[in-house]
Amino acid sequence: MGGDLNINHLEFLGHGALWTLGLSAMALIGGGLFGFVLALARIAPARALRWASGGYIQLIQGTPLLVILFLGYFGLAAIGFDLSPLVAAGASLTIYNAAYFGEIWRGCIQSVPKPQWEAAEGLGLSRTQRMFKVILPQAIRIATPPTVGFTVQIIKNTSLASVIGFVELARAGQIINNSLFKPFLIYAIIALIYFAMCYPISRLSRRLERRMALGRAQPIPA
Amino acid sequence: MKHGKIILAALAAGMAFATVNVAKADLLDDIMKAKKIRIATDLAIPPSGMMDSAMKPTGSDVETAQLLAKDWGLQLEFIQTTGATRIPNVQTGKADIIISTLSVTPDRAKVIDFSKPYAALASDVGCLKSLNIKSWDDLKDKKIGVSRGTTQDTMLSKMTDKHLNLSRYEDDATMVTAAVSGQADCIGTSATIIAQIGKTNPARVFEPKVPITTFDLAVGMKKGEPRLMEKVNAWVEANIKNGKLNAIYKKFHGADLPPNMRGS
Numbered sequence: 001m002g003g004d005l006n007i008n009h010l011e012f013l014g015h016g017a018l019w020t021l022g023l024s025a026m027a028l029i030g031g032g033l034f035g036f037v038l039a040l041a042r043i044a045p046a047r048a049l050r051w052a053s054g055g056y057i058q059l060i061q062g063t064p065l066l067v068i069l070f071l072g073y074f075g076l077a078a079i080g081f082d083l084s085p086l087v088a089a090g091a092s093l094t095i096y097n098a099a100y101f102g103e104i105w106r107g108c109i110q111s112v113p114k115p116q117w118e119a120a121e122g123l124g125l126s127r128t129q130r131m132f133k134v135i136l137p138q139a140i141r142i143a144t145p146p147t148v149g150f151t152v153q154i155i156k157n158t159s160l161a162s163v164i165g166f167v168e169l170a171r172a173g174q175i176i177n178n179s180l181f182k183p184f185l186i187y188a189i190i191a192l193i194y195f196a197m198c199y200p201i202s203r204l205s206r207r208l209e210r211r212m213a214l215g216r217a218q219p220i221p222a
Numbered sequence: 223m224k225h226g227k228i229i230l231a232a233l234a235a236g237m238a239f240a241t242v243n244v245a246k247a248d249l250l251d252d253i254m255k256a257k258k259i260r261i262a263t264d265l266a267i268p269p270s271g272m273m274d275s276a277m278k279p280t281g282s283d284v285e286t287a288q289l290l291a292k293d294w295g296l297q298l299e300f301i302q303t304t305g306a307t308r309i310p311n312v313q314t315g316k317a318d319i320i321i322s323t324l325s326v327t328p329d330r331a332k333v334i335d336f337s338k339p340y341a342a343l344a345s346d347v348g349c350l351k352s353l354n355i356k357s358w359d360d361l362k363d364k365k366i367g368v369s370r371g372t373t374q375d376t377m378l379s380k381m382t383d384k385h386l387n388l389s390r391y392e393d394d395a396t397m398v399t400a401a402v403s404g405q406a407d408c409i410g411t412s413a414t415i416i417a418q419i420g421k422t423n424p425a426r427v428f429e430p431k432v433p434i435t436t437f438d439l440a441v442g443m444k445k446g447e448p449r450l451m452e453k454v455n456a457w458v459e460a461n462i463k464n465g466k467l468n469a470i471y472k473k474f475h476g477a478d479l480p481p482n483m484r485g486s
Contacts, residue, residue, distance in 0.1 A: 005276050011277070070310075074307075077316065167302055174266050177266075178393060181395050
């Protein structure tokens with residue numbers, strides 16, 4: 001117990017940070033793909049699809065991620081499906097984040113003004129063409145800020161994966177802290193690393209917003 | 223309807239699979255065949271499980287696990303766990319046994335099996351040395367810091383007649399910080415941790431004031447593994463007798479095991 005922070009501790013934190021990035025990437029890609037399907041299902045013409053996807057989103061948004069992770073890893077093992085921590089974490093994060101992405105993007109798609117739909121229909125485009133050629137390109141612009149905001153949440157949420165044995169950034173810090181007993185120093189370092197991961201994403205979002213705003217209505221001068 | 227049937231079938235298959243597992247498995251055979259034992263240990267609870275300056279696991283539980291694996295001629299794999307997931311890890315076969323300051327309690331004995339105790343953990347309410355506290359009465363309405371979900375937390379929470387004012391912290395390091403920084407003048411924890419506070423901040427030396435209880439620490443495993451249990455018990459007994467377990471305990475906790483344990 002006690003002692004000073006040394007290079008080995010920093011290396012351990014670095015490994016943890018890599019896990020945090022890896023888990024975030026899995027959550028983002030898996031959640032994004034499944035979330036996109038959910039968003040389309042939420043506004044599908046078939047009522048059964050709308051209900052099923054709506055029910056899924058209600059159920060998952062009302063369940064803590066910690067519980068989903070726990071059920072995915074220990075719960076499934078108890079009934080005979082033995083998942084590795086990596087698969088369990090990937091699946092749980094996908095299931096959880098898809099519910100949020102699905103609802104965020106459903107809102108973005110629906111906030112594209114109705115006349116755009118009507119005009120596209122007037123041009124004789126099919127539903128798929130209307131969606132992919134007219135509505136989605138406009139929806140992406142609306143979706144950028146909330147998507148980035150939620151991505152930052154995803155990165156921070158991965159700390160919950162420590163419950164199934166992952167030593168990601170937050171847990172790595174906890175382990176070091178419980179060896180050195182220097183919480184202020186260690187948690188400050190962890191906060192800095194998280195910030196270093198999240199800040200570039202926020203910056204990127206601002207750039208994307210600005211770029212996509214080109215060719216759109218100019219801001220009204222005061 | 224169709225979906226319901228598929229889910230039911232999948233569930234049934236899963237159950238059948240699980241039952242088959244239970245019927246055929248003898249955990250000891252599996253361990254010996256794999257030449258590897260998976261031991262669940264929390265590496266964030268000093269001085270039982272922690273990291274040294276080279277970030278290698280160390281601590282009394284870590285050395286106990288290493289000794290067991292060495293004696294049995296097995297490779298050792300530590301399964302990273304937190305306090306709360308120690309038991310699920312062995313129940314679901316993610317780890318073979320638990321060596322992680324697991325106190326023997328009747329509630330836990332309902333869901334897992336315990337070996338003979340390999341160590342003991344004395345816990346006290348420790349306070350600032352300057353405070354005049356001798357009994358539970360002196361602690362009335364005083365703020366006592368504990369680590370959330372530990373046996374100390376559970377024990378003190380049950381003492382409702384003593385009118386204790388508990389303040390729960392996330393883990394030992396946070397609790398120690400509270401004591402060091404003056405947020406708490408009393409904490410309920412092990413004697414080792416109480417001694418740690420004065421080392422961190424010489425201006426606030428704590429000492430054990432009121433003993434809570436002494437917990438037996440034992441190796442935990444899934445229920446219904448009599449052969450593995452027998453082998454673990456024989457190992458514990460032999461290493462208590464030859465003094466190795468006492469030496470490990472003394473190295474990290476600075477005191478011998480209680481006399482009644484060494485005598486047995």
